[in-house]
Amino acid sequence: MDFSRRDLEKLRVIAESNPDLRKTLEMYEQLTALGGPAARQQEENDRRWRMMVDAEEKMAEAEKPRTMGAFRDLLKRFGFRLTTDVPKRDENKEGHFGDFMEAYGSGGMELMSDFEMKHANVPKPRCDECKKESKMRCKQCGEHYCSRECQLKAWPSHKKVCKLVAAQRL
Numbered sequence: 001m002d003f004s005r006r007d008l009e010k011l012r013v014i015a016e017s018n019p020d021l022r023k024t025l026e027m028y029e030q031l032t033a034l035g036g037p038a039a040r041q042q043e044e045n046d047r048r049w050r051m052m053v054d055a056e057e058k059m060a061e062a063e064k065p066r067t068m069g070a071f072r073d074l075l076k077r078f079g080f081r082l083t084t085d086v087p088k089r090d091e092n093k094e095g096h097f098g099d100f101m102e103a104y105g106s107g108g109m110e111l112m113s114d115f116e117m118k119h120a121n122v123p124k125p126r127c128d129e130c131k132k133e134s135k136m137r138c139k140q141c142g143e144h145y146c147s148r149e150c151q152l153k154a155w156p157s158h159k160k161v162c163k164l165v166a167a168q169r170l
Helices: 005-015 019-033 037-058 068-077 097-105 148-169
Strands: 080-082 109-111
Touching: 005 019, 037 068, 037 109, 068 080, 068 097, 097 148
Parallel strands: none
Antiparallel strands: 080 109
């Protein structure tokens, strides 16, 4: 069902006093916002992310990023620019990607038009937990999973990054 701008304004006024209606209206607005340019940008974002994850998985253990500066550089190679840059003093700070995203990715990322890995092959989506072929995605952030079981198994470590990525999609 499509609403006119006037209908939406009326619903917003009513929703102020009804929390359930407010949540439903917010969800409707989020879903309808995903059409057009926003959907194409999200597809491009997902394509680059899959290329980056695939490339990182193929790296020798000694080559994998371990510092905040190395995580930033990996994102940059695949066309992501952080809106909150890593300060010089933190570039050599070691940590996990989840720590990096929480500290520097929560401000969002922009897609760059020119980047090093522009012509890399896009791999088929794989389950984040077991690496089998993906059959489903996390509804919040779009992470790939082969089954509900794998998604539940991954949740304790996934939830922090999931919330950050989902917040950026809005």
